[in-house]
Amino acid sequence: MPKCTINGQEVEVKEGATIMEAFYKLNEGIAHYCYHPGLSVAGVCRLCIVDIEGNPRPQIACNTAVTEGMKVSNQGEKLKDGVKWVLDFHLINHPLDCPVCDQAGECGLQDQYMQYGKYSSEMAEPKVKKHKVVDLGPTIVLDSERCILCARCVRFTDEVSKTNELGLFNRGDRTEIGTFDGKPLDNNYSLNTVDICPVGALTSKDFRFRQRVWYLKDSESICTGCSTGCNVKVYYNKEGAFRVKPVYNEKVNGHWMCDVGRDVYKFVNREHRLLKGRVKQKGQATWTDMDAGALAKDAHKAIKAAGDKLAIVLTGQYSTHEYQLLLKNLPTKNVYHWKNQPEEWEKFDGLLYRGDKNPNTKGVEAAMNSNGIKSNWNDLLTAIKSGSVQTVLVAGPENMAVYNDMNEKIQELGAAQNVIWASACKSEDFDKLNTNAWLLPMKSYLEKEGSFINHQGLEQKFKKATTIVSEALTLGEASYLLSGQNIPVMKVAPIDTFIEADRRPDQVTLEHRKKNEFVYKRGSL
Amino acid sequence: MSEVKYLTEFYHLNEFQGLEGYKKNGGYVQLQRAFKMKPAEIIEEVKKSGLRGRGGAGFATGVKWGFLPKNDEPRYLLCNADEGEPGTFKDRMMMERAPHQLIEGMIISAYAINCKKSYIYVRGEYDYPINCLVKAIKEAYSAGLLGKNILGSGFDHEMDIYAGAGAYIVGEETGMISSLEGLKGQPKLKPPFPAIQGYLRKPTIVNNVETLAAVKYIIRDGAQGYRKYGTEKSAGSKLFSLSGNIVKPGNYEVPLGYSLKDMIYGLGGGMKPGRKLKAVIPGGSSAPVLTAEEAERAALDYESLAGMGTMLGSGAIIVIDDSQCMVDMLGVLTHFYSHESCGQCTPCREGTGWLNKIVHSILEGRGRLQDIDLLLKVADNMKGRTICALAEAAALPVLSFVSKFRDEFEFFVREGRSKVKGTSYAQMHH
Numbered sequence: 040m041p042k043c044t045i046n047g048q049e050v051e052v053k054e055g056a057t058i059m060e061a062f063y064k065l066n067e068g069i070a071h072y073c074y075h076p077g078l079s080v081a082g083v084c085r086l087c088i089v090d091i092e093g094n095p096r097p098q099i100a101c102n103t104a105v106t107e108g109m110k111v112s113n114q115g116e117k118l119k120d121g122v123k124w125v126l127d128f129h130l131i132n133h134p135l136d137c138p139v140c141d142q143a144g145e146c147g148l149q150d151q152y153m154q155y156g157k158y159s160s161e162m163a164e165p166k167v168k169k170h171k172v173v174d175l176g177p178t179i180v181l182d183s184e185r186c187i188l189c190a191r192c193v194r195f196t197d198e199v200s201k202t203n204e205l206g207l208f209n210r211g212d213r214t215e216i217g218t219f220d221g222k223p224l225d226n227n228y229s230l231n232t233v234d235i236c237p238v239g240a241l242t243s244k245d246f247r248f249r250q251r252v253w254y255l256k257d258s259e260s261i262c263t264g265c266s267t268g269c270n271v272k273v274y275y276n277k278e279g280a281f282r283v284k285p286v287y288n289e290k291v292n293g294h295w296m297c298d299v300g301r302d303v304y305k306f307v308n309r310e311h312r313l314l315k316g317r318v319k320q321k322g323q324a325t326w327t328d329m330d331a332g333a334l335a336k337d338a339h340k341a342i343k344a345a346g347d348k349l350a351i352v353l354t355g356q357y358s359t360h361e362y363q364l365l366l367k368n369l370p371t372k373n374v375y376h377w378k379n380q381p382e383e384w385e386k387f388d389g390l391l392y393r394g395d396k397n398p399n400t401k402g403v404e405a406a407m408n409s410n411g412i413k414s415n416w417n418d419l420l421t422a423i424k425s426g427s428v429q430t431v432l433v434a435g436p437e438n439m440a441v442y443n444d445m446n447e448k449i450q451e452l453g454a455a456q457n458v459i460w461a462s463a464c465k466s467e468d469f470d471k472l473n474t475n476a477w478l479l480p481m482k483s484y485l486e487k488e489g490s491f492i493n494h495q496g497l498e499q500k501f502k503k504a505t506t507i508v509s510e511a512l513t514l515g516e517a518s519y520l521l522s523g524q525n526i527p528v529m530k531v532a533p534i535d536t537f538i539e540a541d542r543r544p545d546q547v548t549l550e551h552r553k554k555n556e557f558v559y560k561r562g563s564l
Numbered sequence: 565m566s567e568v569k570y571l572t573e574f575y576h577l578n579e580f581q582g583l584e585g586y587k588k589n590g591g592y593v594q595l596q597r598a599f600k601m602k603p604a605e606i607i608e609e610v611k612k613s614g615l616r617g618r619g620g621a622g623f624a625t626g627v628k629w630g631f632l633p634k635n636d637e638p639r640y641l642l643c644n645a646d647e648g649e650p651g652t653f654k655d656r657m658m659m660e661r662a663p664h665q666l667i668e669g670m671i672i673s674a675y676a677i678n679c680k681k682s683y684i685y686v687r688g689e690y691d692y693p694i695n696c697l698v699k700a701i702k703e704a705y706s707a708g709l710l711g712k713n714i715l716g717s718g719f720d721h722e723m724d725i726y727a728g729a730g731a732y733i734v735g736e737e738t739g740m741i742s743s744l745e746g747l748k749g750q751p752k753l754k755p756p757f758p759a760i761q762g763y764l765r766k767p768t769i770v771n772n773v774e775t776l777a778a779v780k781y782i783i784r785d786g787a788q789g790y791r792k793y794g795t796e797k798s799a800g801s802k803l804f805s806l807s808g809n810i811v812k813p814g815n816y817e818v819p820l821g822y823s824l825k826d827m828i829y830g831l832g833g834g835m836k837p838g839r840k841l842k843a844v845i846p847g848g849s850s851a852p853v854l855t856a857e858e859a860e861r862a863a864l865d866y867e868s869l870a871g872m873g874t875m876l877g878s879g880a881i882i883v884i885d886d887s888q889c890m891v892d893m894l895g896v897l898t899h900f901y902s903h904e905s906c907g908q909c910t911p912c913r914e915g916t917g918w919l920n921k922i923v924h925s926i927l928e929g930r931g932r933l934q935d936i937d938l939l940l941k942v943a944d945n946m947k948g949r950t951i952c953a954l955a956e957a958a959a960l961p962v963l964s965f966v967s968k969f970r971d972e973f974e975f976f977v978r979e980g981r982s983k984v985k986g987t988s989y990a991q992m993h994h
Contacts, residue, residue, distance in 0.1 A: 082753040083908045085949050096948050102753050124945035128914040161938055164921035188907065207748060207907065210731070212917035214907030 043109040058089060058100035058111055069113055070122055070155045072129070072147060072237045073189035074101040076287075077294035079198055081190050085125050086151070089113045097121060123157040131162040132212060133238070134184045142239030144252040148187065167212050175217075176204070176224035178298060179233060179241055183215045186240035192216065192232035199295060199390070200228040216240070227297045227392055234284055235294075245301070246282045250274075258504035259286055261491050263356065263438060263484050264300035266384075266395040268493030271296060273485055275505050279308035280485060290497065297392045306438050306464050307483040312508050313465045317478040326470075331480050331510050335520035338477040341457040342369070342521055345430035350419055352377050352452065353406075355397030356437040358489025359498065361514035362406035365434065368518040373428065374412045375419045376403050379442045393494060396441035398484075401492035423455045430457040432521065434514055437463040437483055446471070461517060480511040487513045567831055568793060570801040571777055572817045575661040581696060583703040586664040592709060594783040598672040599717035601783075606676035610779060612787035614799030619644055619735070619772030620848065620878045621953075622798075622866045625779075629677050631759035632767050639767040641674045641682035643776055644740060648687060648732040649848035650900060651880030654803035655773040657815050659686070659693035662777070663700035667723065669776040671714065672783060674721050677769055681722045685740050688727045697725055732904035736952045737770035738762075739906065750906045751952035772878075774803060793819035798865035798876075806832050808883035809839060824854075824862040828883055839885040843968070847877025849897055850957030852964035853884075874964070889982040890969040891927060892992060894962065898923045901958035912955035915946035919962055926973065927989040929980035936973050939966050 042051045045061050052061045062069045063076070072084040080102050088097040092110035097118055100111070112118070129148065137143045169183035193205045193216065204224045208217045218224055224232070233241045255274040262269040262283065269292035271283045283304050285296035305311065316334030317326035329337065342349055350373040353362060366374065378384075379396065386394030397403075407414070422428040431452050436442045445468050452458055453472045460469065463481040485504040492498045512520070519526045579585025586592070598606060611626030632639060643666065647655040658666060666684070674682050686694050701723055704710045712720045726744055733739045734749040741763045743749035762768025778800060782790045793801045798820035804827065807813045811833030818827065824846065828834065835841055844859040845851055852874040854862060862872055869876045884893070902920035907913045919942055922935050943959035943966075950956075966973055975983035985992055 080753065081908075082951060083910065085909050085911055088949065102755075121945065121949065124941075125911055125949060128910045128918075128945075131914050131918055161934075161941075162918065163932070163935075164918065164925060167917065187910070188913065190908075210733075210907045211902055211905040212907065212913050214913060 041105050041107040041109070043105045043107075043111060045111050046114055047112075052105050056105055058091075058098075058103050058105055058109075059087060061105055061111070062100060067113075068154065069100060070126065070151050071101065072151075072187060073191060075191050075194075075235055075294075077199070078191060078194045078235075081194060084129070084187070084189050086122060086129075086155075088118060088121055088125070090115050090118050119155070122155050126152060126155055127157045127160060127162075129187050130156075130160060132167045132184070133187065134166065136185075140185065140239040141242045141247045142185075142236075146239060147237030169213075169215055173217070174223075175241075176229060178229050178244055179224055180244055180247065181216060182240050182242070185238050186216055187238055188214055188216070189237060190216075191235045191237070192241060195228075195232050195235060196224070196226075199231070200226050202226045202228075205232070227299060227388065228295060228390065230298050230301055231285070231295045243282070250276070250281050255281060256505075258485075258502060260485060260504055261398060261499050261501040262296060262300040262303060263398040263491070264297070264303040264396065264441075265393040266355075266397060266400055266494040267292065267391050267393050268398055268491055268497070268499055269296040269300055269391060270499070271300070273304060273504050275485070279507055280304040280505075291493065291495075291499070292391055295391060297388075297390070299392060303438060304485075306440065307485050307507060309507060311464050312483075313462055313478060313480040313511070314508055315510065316480055317469075319472075319476055321474050326478070331512050331517075332520060334477055334479060335512065335517050336523075338457075338459045338479065339521050339523045341430050341459065341475065341477070342432065343523065345428075345457065347371075348427060348429035349373060350375065350422065350428040350431050350455075352419070352431060352433040352435075353403050354379075354434055354436045354442075355395075355400035355403045357399065357402075357434055357514050358484075358487065358501075359399060359402040359406065359492060360489045361434075361518075362402060363409075364515035365518040366406055366410050366412075368522040368524065369432070372410075372412055373414070373419075373422070374407055374410070375414045375416055376407065377416070377433075377436075377448065379436070379444055395494065396438075397436075398493070399491040401494070401496055402490075405492060420451055423452070428455055430459065431455045432459045433461065435460050435462040435481075437481065439464055439466055459521070461514060463511065479517055480508060481517070482511045482513045483507065486511070566818075567816055568801050568819055570781065570793065570817060571658070571665070571774070571803065572661075572815075575657070580662055580664075581660075581700075583664060583700070583707060586662070591664055592668055592715075594780045595668050595671055595709070596715060598675055598783050599715060599719065603676045603678055606672065606783070609787050610676070610782055613782045613790040614787075614794075614797070615775065615778055615782060615790070616798065616866065617772055618774035618778070618802060618879070620649065620875075622876060625771060625775055628759065628771075629673075629769060631757065632677055632769065633760065636678075637767060638681075639677060639679045639769070640763045641670060641677065641679045642737070642740060642744070642763060642768055642770040643670055643682065643684040643773060644735065644737065644770050645684055645686040645690070645693070645773045646728055646735040646740060647690070647773075647878075648735040648904075649850065649878045649880055650897075651805060651807055651845065651848050651882045652878040653805045653807075654815050654879060656690055656693050658773050658777060658803070659690070660696050663693075663696045664704070665777045665780065666697075666773055667700055667704055667709070669779045670723065671709065671721055673769075673771065673776055673779050675717075675719050676779075679769070680720055682724070683744060683763075684723070684725045685734070685744060686725060686727055687735075688730050690727075694725060694727055701725065731906070732900075733906045733952070733954060736954070739952065740770060741768060748906075750908050751954075753951055795821040795865050795867070797867050802864075802876075802879055804864065804879040804881055806881050806883070808881075809836060809885035809888065810834070810883045811836060818864065820865040821868070822864045824864055824881070825860045827864065827881065828859070832883065835883075835885055839887060841883065842886045842888065843884040843890070845880075845882040845884070845961075847875045848880040849882070849900065850953075850960060851875045851877045852960045853968060855968055887984065889984045889992070890965055890972045891923070891976045892982060892985075892989070894965045895920075895923045895927050895989075897961050897965075898958070901954065905954055905958070909950035909955065911946045911949045912958070915942055915955060916958045918942055919946075919958065923962075926976050929988060931977040933974070933977055936966060936970065936977065 071087040087100040173181040270286040270288040316329045383394035461479040574580040734743040738752035758768045841856040898920040902916040905916040943962040947956040947959040
């Protein structure tokens with residue numbers, strides 16, 4: 040465990056660690072583009088130069104191993120001037136199109152230019168012209184002029200996705216990133232290249248031109264796309280959620296997430312959601328709208344009438360806490376687990392994406408086990424047929440797109456006399472329910488807090504990010520109303536107060552935050 | 565002291581190209597002698613001989629070999645015959661006139677470092693030298709000089725040729741390794757150095773053609789015998805490629821430490837009638853230029869030239885007389901480097917292009933006086949900041965041209981025409 044001194048502060052690092060890692064450990068500022076902790080070292084941006092005592096020339100921090108007693112500094116005036124020049128080399132051919140660039144506001148070049156830049160460029164020559172709006176594949180667009188050729192994306196496709204679609208073409212200042220003929224950038228991890236692109240060269244077709252990033256807030260959450268449970272950051276504003284980016288978690292997803300997971304946020308937005316409760320009697324063709332609370336109380340009558348003949352159907356898309364509350368408030372042994380394509384649950388692509396498209400399958404199983412419930416789906420069907428189940432409460436899937444048996448299940452469960460279906464999203468399939476039916480609007484995973492248990496059995500908490508459909512209920516709240524109780528007044532957790540002393544250097548000041556709370560956190564590089 | 569015939573002793577004989585003629589003139593005798601020595605003894609002998617890399621960097625060959633890990637891991641020997649430095653054409657002659665000399669040197673070197681497979685990386689434009697080498701290697705295989713159990717010594721060695729695709733940067737050893745691996749010819753980040761992890765991530769030694777050919781003579785004459793020529797720190801003889809505005813351009817073998825003045829006025833036959841020496845680039849286009857006054861007191865060895873702020877490099881002496889416009893010449897050089905930068909490291913990729921644009925702005929009459937200082941600033945901030953030495957190679961000529969011939973640059977900016985030729989850039993070239 041060698042010790043070294045970085046700008047006068049002593050730090051102990053792992054054997055073989057680089058100076059860059061020591062800087063990271065101390066949270067000391069160092070300019071860099073091509074270095075990324077999840078990729079191999081390229082050492083091409085040459086920004087992370089540092090002075091090492093006893094070394095005549097500055098060395099790059101990302102490829103120099105720490106040795107015992109090494110004294111490193113990046114504060115020397117001469118070195119700072121060198122960094123300014125290297126940064127200027129990055130900028131001489133970079134277009135000044137920040138006002139129309141999607142990356143503006145979370146751009147590594149902008150951030151580092153403000154911190155380390157020369158401010159007055161001496162470049163008076165025409166800039167190099169390169170290709171604009173290059174269609175790299177179904178998800179990504181490239182602007183070669185903005186590219187600073189850090190090659191992070193090339194290394195990502197070489198080392199992480201191992202699909203090798205990207206390459207560096209041409210030489211000198213004509214170098215461009217590109218794909219090979221007939222082999223577009225099309226893999227399930229392609230959008231990670233957009234995240235690691237420090238500039239606006241690679242942009243996501245899904246997100247580009249939809250929002251300026253300074254109008255977005257972000258909140259950490261868990262991806263509900265599959266049972267891996269990648270840690271993510273959701274970007275949203277009052278118009279809804281706009282994108283999802285991965286957050287580093289060594290135990291779960293590392294630095295990455297898959298493209299499928301990035302699309303999951305879409306069902307959360309209002310246009311897909313069930314905004315009001317709906318109810319209809321058997322034989323009626325149309326639904327009657329009803330407030331969620333009133334609808335739950337109305338549905339309670341059906342539950343009360345059913346007595347023992349109540350069955351509950353659970354899907355793995357709710358939080359662990361919600362399952363427990365539901366089973367506590369509606370104590371019954373008739374609880375069934377609705378599994379979508381269980382034959383695919385063991386599938387795994389080797390990196391992150393799993394066949395089980397539910398974030399909390401383990402949570403359902405745990406809740407059922409702790410209540411001593413063992414059940415078989417076919418028993419439910421026979422019970423409905425024989426009339427021993429009169430009312431079915433379905434905690435339906437939030438993300439219906441991954442449930443390809445929706446239609447079939449609506450048919451099967453619709454055979455019961457009363458069906459109470461909790462659902463976050465609307466669907467035309469519900470019109471096929473030809474029985475007494477209640478559709479209860481549910482909050483999505485961004486609108487509540489709780490925890491998911493992922494495929495490893497790791498329980499991960501997630502916070503409430505925002506409210507999109509204010510009237511919707513969580514499954515826990517609904518369970519109180521459905522069992523005839525009132526929702527207890529929750530003890531309000533103290534609001535996450537902003538403490539000036541805890542402010543990270545890259546966060547804005549308290550006064551600034553009061554003025555515009557959108558500008559709270561800048562995206563990490 | 566005049567020209568010596570050490571490596572080039574039999575180069576005038578056409579038969580020296582073929583195996584038979586080569587053997588008649590003492591070929592492959594040293595190989596048999598080397599097989600009787602222990603590999604470690606050969607490395608020690610090469611170390612003692614003071615042989616330094618002839619490709620440009622001048623790193624001690626024996627020391628380089630000593631960096632190889634001491635185990636049985638497979639390793640590679642790579643002969644750098646990419647000879648891309650503008651002004652250099654000595655390796656080409658060696659491969660054309662004496663391919664077997666190189667092959668013998670390579671087998672001895674391979675035996676010394678216990679390497680079973682070697683490659684000769686020749687630049688793709690060298691069509692004729694490639695043909696000569698292919699023929700020679702075939703002859704060597706059929707004579708049992710390559711392949712299994714060479715000359716009954718129990719040593720196996722395979723040799724192959726690889727033709728480059730025309731990039732200057734693959735003359736850099738890690739760039740060459742990348743290219744040989746089938747990748748884009750880009751230098752690799754060091755450490756790890758090639759002697760630890762090179763071709764296919766195995767230990768690799770990369771040596772210049774002339775270096776490998778000289779190994780045979782170290783075996784023949786011993787370390788002390790090899791030191792007959794040259795100076796204490798720059799031992800042996802070296803081939804110099806003399807070109808430019810001179811009466812007798814060509815390759816000349818002289819002992820290191822030879823006077824540059826003698827080279828130009830003696831062997832080179834002096835300046836063309838009515839012309840005066842203005843400047844000399846002593847070690848290939850990337851070496852800083854010397855003024856006439858400096859050139860006349862320069863000695864051709866690693867230390868003296870380094871002392872004058874330039875370098876011996878690959879031994880390409882480009883002579884410039886007073887009819888040449890230095891701004892125009894720098895325009896050629898900056899264009900070359902901006903064209904040949906691999907585009908990996910930012911300071912080099914952007915800097916070489918920027919330098920080229922500034923020099924051409926001056927040439928085309930758009931120059932500003934501050935551009936001259938800007939050239940110095942840009943060049944100064946490029947050098948030493950990149951993975952390989954190309955940025956330095958591009959920056960050093962700019963720094964030396966501008967600082968030593970500043971009056972020509974200022975004249976060009978002020979008048980929009982060359983001080984020497986009196987005409988504008990367009991008139992000079994059309």
